[in-house]
Amino acid sequence: MAMFCYQCQEAANCTGCTVKGVCGKTESLAKAQDLLIYITKGISIYGVRARENGIVNKEVDTFIMESLFATITNANFDRNIFIERVRKGLSLREGLKNELLNAGIKLNDKGENASWLKKIFNLFGFGTEEELNLPDAAVWFSNDLKAFDEKAATVGVLSTQNEDIRSLRELLIYGLKGMAAYAKHANNLGYDDEGLHAFTQKGLASTLDDTLGVNELVALVLECGKYGVDAMALLDKANTTSYGNPEITKVNIGVKTNPAILISGHDLKDMEELLKQTEGTGVDIYTHSEMLPANYYPAFKKYKHLVGNYGNAWWKQNQEFESFNGPILMTTNCIVTPKASYKDRIYTTGVTGFPGVKHIADGINGKAKDFSQIIKQAKKCAAPVEIEKGEIVGGFAHNQVIALADKIVDAVKSGSIKRFFVMAGCDGRMKSRDYYTEFAQKLPKDAIILTAGCAKYKYNKLNLGDIGGIPRVLDAGQCNDSYSLVVIALKLKEVFGLDDINELPISYNIAWYEQKAVIVLLALLHLGVKNIHLGPTLPAFLSPNVVKVLVDSFGIGGIINVDDDIDMFMGA
Structure with missing residues (x-):
């Protein structure tokens, strides 16, 4: 198999891209990205150990955050950039390791108990006793491009043999990638959160720990959702403090x-x-x-x-x-x-x-x-060629919607609004995504769509009208602004005096594509939201057993067809 990648919704045959990515990713690029992720895991081994001893290396934190972001689907197709990153990552890893050793800190807790065989290995120059107790990602080193490719072929997704462990490790990594994107945008505006970096490195390091089983990894995945909420809140604060609250x-x-x-x-x-x-x-x-x-x-x-x-x-x-x-x-x-x-x-x-x-x-x-x-x-260029005319309305982030809360509550109490549909997420090339346009068109006229992300382009130019002056499509903004939909839901829960967010008349029919949608999903699960439906297909990286866990614990589901799904959501 030349490559294997299944991190996005377009994974070939809903299983994985094995020759060339549907996105255009080549085998050589895929290998470089796999190796970079592997190196970030190795750095994270030392990053976790450093934090345990009060050492925080901000250059390492930034490098890991940016490396995760760079490997998101459709972000960067330049293999040379990733090779440069691999080299820099190896240098940073060695620097952090030496920083720990110079401070008299053991690299792990097993160095004193190295076996006699490992001590013999040490005599023959195969590494220190402590290094021999560390994962390979923390000690492997090369400057040779051919060695990079050879190593990359052994450390990709399929290097984890157990399907369920692999599924949960990748779910965690993709959540961390999405979280890194949000954290990086906030960081660009001068906002940072030490807890996000600490958990990112803890999460990456955990994917190298073969003692962690399904239960421990499920717990880490849900913990990732908690930090996902923190990352989205941080970005919301960065954006609104810098540029004001979005307006209609x-x-x-x-x-x-x-x-x-x-x-x-x-x-x-x-x-x-x-x-x-x-x-x-x-x-x-x-x-x-x-x-x-x-x-x-x-x-x-x-x-x-x-x-x-x-x-x-x-x-x-x-x-x-x-x-x-x-x-x-x-x-x-x-x-x-x-x-x-x-x-x-x-x-x-x-x-x-x-x-x-x-x-x-x-x-x-x-x-x-x-x-x-x-x-x-x-x-020197000509003006743009006009491809459409008119206007679209947006700006319904949490501050603006909360300002309309009384009007919305009155509409719900009077029966003018029967249900809200969160249709956030991503758009994409597949014809099957026309489902979301048809879904929006066929929704009952007393339903409101809450959206964020480019999924909006499936219905934000439709003439869906309004309910008592409230547009039937409320666009909160970018996928980065999905946090607004969470704040709106929590505010409605408070206003209606409910104990459980799932008692609200809100249904979740989310279109996903890449890893930022994954962290949004994990954030919703952390907040206790249940019965979320994902489409147009369920993620290929979810094994049947992991899907069963998500279905049994959270009611996660897919989509079938517009008419049956609307009947299901409306309780018909």
């Missing part, structure tokens, strides 16, 4: 006549810096896909050259980037293989990358990134 906003989806830059992805700090540097240049800014909610923030509304949103969800970029005419800035994951017709107009930044695509580096010593190159190119 009508966003233009047509075009103006100026040359323009299209900004996609999720990072609001990049959005801020681009807006500042393009002000007064005659270059307009349009948001794309998950950057749409930037239009809802008060701090960005002062920029008159932020003129609207262009296009739809990430998977349509091959058509929409071509007609946009101007340059495109990808700030995070969701890049797909660019066409030759616009490859010279696409830029990446942060953890994002693609071979042959220009990359805008981070600013030095906290300074802003330099977007002068993309601005210079934009000035």
Whole structure:
């Protein structure tokens, strides 16, 4: 088997990609990413030990966070970047190990009890007694590219033989990847949480511990959900403190006549810096896909050259980037293989990358990134070709919805609103995702959709109307803003005086695609939410026994068809 990857919803045949990823990931790239994850596990062995002794290495924390984020689906396709990261990771690991040894700290608790055989190994130069009691990920080292590939072939997903242990280890790792993305966005705005780094390293190290069985790993997975809530709360605080609380906003989806830059992805700090540097240049800014909610923030509304949103969800970029005419800035994951017709107009930044695509580096010593190159190119480009007209409404994050709480409660009590449907998550290429458009269209007229993430593009341009002035689609923002839906649910629970969040008239029909959706799911499970339905397919990385645990404990389910599912949700 050349490669094996099943971390996203598009896993081939709902089992896994074994020759080339549906996302476009090659075998060599997959191996480099597998090896990087393996190295982060080894670093984490020392990171956990360091924290036990009061040592915190922030460079290590940042490296692990960014490495996890970089391996999220559709984030970075540049193998060379991952090879560089592997080398840096090995260097950081050795540095942290030496820091522990220089402080007189044992690398583990088993060094004193090394067997006579291991002591003999030590005599022949096979490592110290303590190292021989550590997992291979903590001691393996090479500078050779061929050795990297050989090692990578032995440390991927399938290196864990037991299907259920493998499933739970990968579920934990994918949750950590999603959590790292949220933590990184908060970190870019100057917000950090030591607890997130500590748990991340504890979780990664635990995937090397063969003494942990199903029960212990299930507990770790649920604990990951707890830290997922913390990460989303931290990012919400970072965003709203920096840019204000999102407001109900009508966003233009047509075009103006100026040359323009299209900004996609999720990072609001990049959005801020681009807006500042393009002000007064005659270059307009349009948001794309998950950057749409930037239009809802008060701090960005002062920029008159932020003129609207262009296009739809990430998977349509091959058509929409071509007609946009101007340059495109990808700030995070969701890049797909660019066409030759616009490859010279696409830029990446942060953890994002693609071979042959220009990359805008981070600013030095906290300074802003330099977007002068993309601005210079934009000035030479034609204005975007209009692909649609009109407006869409969003900005229903928790602060705004809570401001409407009395109106919503009255509508529920009067029977005008019978049920809320959380339809957050991801959009994607599969035809089966049209289910969510049909589901939204066929919902009873007394139902409200609560959404966040690019899943919204399946129904946010439908004319679904309102209920007493309350739009039937309430868009809280990015997948990063899924926390808002949690806060809204908890507030409604409080207002209605309920003891259990599951007593609310809220159903969960979530479309998932990648690892940020995984941490949202784990966060909901931690909060005790039950009967969540996932589609269009259940994750390939969930073994039958793990699915049974989730079904028995939390009522997790899949989707069948629109009519039967609506009847089920409405209790018909």
